[in-house]
Amino acid sequence: MSNAPFIYLNGVSKAYGNNVVIKHADIMIPKSGFAFLLGSTGAGKSTLLKMITGEIKPTRGQVYIKGQDITKWSKSQKAAWRRKIGYVFQEDRLLDYKTVFENVALPLEIQELSRKKIKEKVNAILRVIGLGNRSRAYPHQLSGGERQRVSLARALVANPELILADEPTAQLDPPTAAEIFNLLVSLNRTGRITILMATHEWELVEKTNLPAYFIKDGSVRFWEGIR
Numbered sequence: 001m002s003n004a005p006f007i008y009l010n011g012v013s014k015a016y017g018n019n020v021v022i023k024h025a026d027i028m029i030p031k032s033g034f035a036f037l038l039g040s041t042g043a044g045k046s047t048l049l050k051m052i053t054g055e056i057k058p059t060r061g062q063v064y065i066k067g068q069d070i071t072k073w074s075k076s077q078k079a080a081w082r083r084k085i086g087y088v089f090q091e092d093r094l095l096d097y098k099t100v101f102e103n104v105a106l107p108l109e110i111q112e113l114s115r116k117k118i119k120e121k122v123n124a125i126l127r128v129i130g131l132g133n134r135s136r137a138y139p140h141q142l143s144g145g146e147r148q149r150v151s152l153a154r155a156l157v158a159n160p161e162l163i164l165a166d167e168p169t170a171q172l173d174p175p176t177a178a179e180i181f182n183l184l185v186s187l188n189r190t191g192r193i194t195i196l197m198a199t200h201e202w203e204l205v206e207k208t209n210l211p212a213y214f215i216k217d218g219s220v221r222f223w224e225g226i227r
């Protein structure tokens, strides 16, 4: 199915024991699209993101990636898909004993690339992310916003098809949060990279013209944004 949507959740439900977190959700994310997952704490945002990575299997329904049902994939097929995803967390998960350069290089080290190639790619992404001059710094020498930029660089360096950002601005002060958010939007616009961003900040969503899936009491509703 070459003309299938990039990501399509078809009637997906997820329960943890008796706790039904997501009820019959239909979600479609087109290639190169940007969408929010908006919901308060415990609404099920991280659960939905992990169903897209294949870490969590829905109780009901199907998760299609380019027309293929991920719930039927083997471990190695899922692992290959995950290598195409850049995941950004609320808290940056940087290694304190590694420099900015070394943290960003991590996803490339599992690929068999030459030192020279790794250096090229890491330096290029650090420039894109505005940290070209901080490559030798250690995480503790950076501001919260800079650390989250490094996380974003690490998520981007292996050239992912998809960025899943799980409340990436939640621990940042408003101006820094806006900076990181604008960076995500520009990566989506100029880099054509597909982005799904979970957030509980409806004010942020409201300020943009971008579409959102709003999760409440297990129901997922679509808001198409302002055109």
Ligand SMILES: Nc1ncnc2c1ncn2[C@@H]1O[C@H](COP(=O)(O)OP(=O)(O)O)[C@@H](O)[C@H]1O
Pocket: 016, 021, 039, 040, 041, 042, 043, 044, 045, 046, 047, 048
């Ligand atoms: N592994 C798990 N086992 C049992 N309950 C879970 C598990 N993960 C999440 N939950 C529950 O599912 C609900 C949604 O969690 P989550 O997807 O993390 O929400 P959000 O990311 O929107 O804060 C919460 O009530 C949470 O306690």
Ligand SMILES: [Mg+2]
Pocket: 045, 046, 047, 166
């Ligand atoms: Mg969460």
